Amino acid sequence: MAFPRISSYKNVDQFRERLSELSLDLPVDDEVQSGDDAVLAQPLVSKAGLIGNRFCILPMEGWDGTADGKPTDLTRRRWQNFGLSGAKLIWGGEAVAVRHDGRANPNQLLINDTNLKDIESLRTLLVATHAEHFSKTDDLCVGLQLTHSGRYAKPNDKHTAEPRIAYRHSVLDQRLGIDSDDKLLTDDDLKQLIDDFVAACVLAQKASFAWVDVKHCHGYLGHELLSGFDRDGEFGGSLENRTRFLRNIVAGIRSEAPGLEIGVRVSVFDFVPFEPGDNEERTGIPSATAPYQHAFGGDGSGLGIDLSEPSKFVDLLEELDIDLLCTTCGSPYYNPHIQRPAIFPPSDGYQPPEDPLVGVHRQIAATAELKAKHPSMIVAGTGYSYLQEWLPNVGQAVVKNSMADSVGLGRMVLSYPELPADVLAGKVMARKKICRTFSDCTTAPRNGIVSGCYPLDPFYKAMPEREQLLAIKADM
Ligand SMILES: Cc1cc2nc3c(=O)[nH]c(=O)nc-3n(C[C@H](O)[C@H](O)[C@H](O)COP(=O)(O)O)c2cc1C
Numbered sequence: 106m107a108f109p110r111i112s113s114y115k116n117v118d119q120f121r122e123r124l125s126e127l128s129l130d131l132p133v134d135d136e137v138q139s140g141d142d143a144v145l146a147q148p149l150v151s152k153a154g155l156i157g158n159r160f161c162i163l164p165m166e167g168w169d170g171t172a173d174g175k176p177t178d179l180t181r182r183r184w185q186n187f188g189l190s191g192a193k194l195i196w197g198g199e200a201v202a203v204r205h206d207g208r209a210n211p212n213q214l215l216i217n218d219t220n221l222k223d224i225e226s227l228r229t230l231l232v233a234t235h236a237e238h239f240s241k242t243d244d245l246c247v248g249l250q251l252t253h254s255g256r257y258a259k260p261n262d263k264h265t266a267e268p269r270i271a272y273r274h275s276v277l278d279q280r281l282g283i284d285s286d287d288k289l290l291t292d293d294d295l296k297q298l299i300d301d302f303v304a305a306c307v308l309a310q311k312a313s314f315a316w317v318d319v320k321h322c323h324g325y326l327g328h329e330l331l332s333g334f335d336r337d338g339e340f341g342g343s344l345e346n347r348t349r350f351l352r353n354i355v356a357g358i359r360s361e362a363p364g365l366e367i368g369v370r371v372s373v374f375d376f377v378p379f380e381p382g383d384n385e386e387r388t389g390i391p392s393a394t395a396p397y398q399h400a401f402g403g404d405g406s407g408l409g410i411d412l413s414e415p416s417k418f419v420d421l422l423e424e425l426d427i428d429l430l431c432t433t434c435g436s437p438y439y440n441p442h443i444q445r446p447a448i449f450p451p452s453d454g455y456q457p458p459e460d461p462l463v464g465v466h467r468q469i470a471a472t473a474e475l476k477a478k479h480p481s482m483i484v485a486g487t488g489y490s491y492l493q494e495w496l497p498n499v500g501q502a503v504v505k506n507s508m509a510d511s512v513g514l515g516r517m518v519l520s521y522p523e524l525p526a527d528v529l530a531g532k533v534m535a536r537k538k539i540c541r542t543f544s545d546c547t548t549a550p551r552n553g554i555v556s557g558c559y560p561l562d563p564f565y566k567a568m569p570e571r572e573q574l575l576a577i578k579a580d581m
C-alpha cells in the first residue's frame with residue numbers, strides 16, 4: 106500500500122484536504138508565529154524549573170557509548186545538537202541504564218560512580234552549547250532518562266538478547282526464544298531493582314540534572330509492568346500493584362534525593378504486536394487476535410484505545426507531586442508503525458498498514474484527551490516528526506488549543522537540530538534537513554551499527570558505516 110508523501114502537499118490546504126480524506130481531526134494553523142509573543146515561545150513553569158518555550162527534545166539514544174557505559178564523541182555531538190536546537194525542555198537526553206543487566210545494547214550509557222563525571226559532562230556540554238547560541242540558560246530544563254530494558258535487554262552482545270521479563274507473553278516470548286519462567290523477575294528482584302533505580306537517581310542529582318524521567322514506555326520494564334494484569338504478587342494484577350514499581354521508586358527519590366524532581370514518559374496506549382503480512386509488500390498485520398490482554402491503555406481488542414487506566418496513572422503522578430508527563434505509545438520493537446510513524450519501515454519491520462498520518466493523529470488525540478483531564482500537568486507530546494513541513498503548523502495549533510504543552514521532537518532533531526530555533530526566529534524551514542522518515546536511524550542499530558541520520562546529516566553521510574548500511578539495505 107503506497108501512501109502519498111508529505112512533500113507532495115504543496116500548501117496547507119492540500120495538507121488539510123488529505124487530513125479530511127482520512128477523517129482526521131488534526132488542528133493546523135495557516136501561519137506559524139515567530140518572536141517573543143509566538144505561541145511556541147511562551148514559557149512554562151514546572152516544579153523542575155522554568156521552561157522557556159514549547160519545544161521539547163525527546164530522548165534519543167545512539168548505540169554509541171563505550172563498553173563500560175561512558176559517552177563517546179558521537180554521544181557528545183548529539184547532546185551538543187540538543188543544546189543548539191533552541192528547545193527549552195530536554196526530556197532525558199537519552200535512555201541511560203541504571204545497571205548493567207538493564208542495558209538495551211552493549212553501548213548504552215550506564216550511570217554508576219565510575220561514569221558519573223562523564224554523564225555529568227553531557228549535561229554541561231548541552232548547557233554550554235545552548236549558552237553559546239541563545240541569550241540565557243536559566244529557562245533550560247534538563248532531565249535524565251533512567252531505564253531498565255527488561256524484555257529488551259542486550260547488555261553484553263549486540264546479537265544476544267538477555268531478557269528479564271515481568272510476565273510471560275504468548276507472542277513476544279516466542280520472538281525472543283523464551284520458553285520457561287527463568288527470565289521472570291521475582292518480586293524480590295524488583296525490590297532490588299527499585300533500590301538500584303533510586304541509587305541511580307541520587308547519582309543523577311549529583312550530576313546536576315534537575316529531574317529524572319522514570320521511563321515507563323516502549324516495552325521496556327517499567328512499561329511492561331503496567332500491563333502485568335496476570336502477574337501474581339505485589340507487582341501484578343491491580344493497577345495499584347502494577348504501579349508499585351513507580352510509587353516505590355518515587356518514595357525512594359523523595360527520601361534519598363530530596364529536591365530532585367521527577368517526570369514520567371509513558372506509553373499511554375498500546376496495541377498487539379505486528380508482523381509482516383504475506384503479501385508482496387509485507388504490509389503489517391496483527392500477530393494475535395482479540396481478546397488481547399497485554400496492552401496498557403488498550404480496549405481489549407489489541408487495536409483500540411481506552412485511556413481510563415492511563416488517566417488514573419496520571420492521577421497518581423499528580424498525587425505523587427509530579428508535574429512532568431511525556432506521552433508516547435506502543436513499542437519500536439513490536440508495533441513501530443504506531444510508535445514512530447514512518448513512510449519507510451526499519452529493515453526488520455513491515456510496511457505501514459495505515460497512512461502514517463493516522464498514527465500521528467492517534468498520538469496527538471490521546472495526548473489531548475489526557476491533557477484535558479489533567480490540565481495542571483505539563484504534557485509533552487510525541488509523534489510529530491512525520492508531519493515534516495507541517496510540524497510547526499500543527500504543533501502551534503496543538504499548543505494553542507491546550508491539547509499539549511510542549512511539542513516533542515524525536516527523529517526530526519537528528520536530521521534538523523536547529524528546527525526549533527529556526528521556527529521561533531521566523532526563518533523558512535531548511536527543506537533539505539527535514540526528516541523524511543527513512544528509518545535509517547532505526548535500521549542501523551538493528552544491524553549493530555551506531556544510530557544517526559545517515560541520509561541527511563552530512564556528518565553521518567561521510568561515515569564509513571553509511572556504506573555498510575546501504576549494503577544491508579540492498580540485501581533486504
Ligand atoms: C534512533 C532513536 C533512538 C531513540 N531513543 C529513545 C530513547 O533513548 N528513549 C526514549 O524514550 N525514546 C527513544 N526513541 C523514541 C523517540 O523519543 C520518539 O518517541 C520517536 O522517535 C517518535 O517521535 P518522532 O516522530 O518525533 O521521531 C528513539 C527513537 C529513535 C528513532
Ligand code: SF4
Pocket residue numbers: 516517519520539540541542543544545546547557558559560561
Ligand atoms: S535517518 Fe534521518 S531522515 Fe531517516 S528517519 Fe532517521 S532522522 Fe529521519
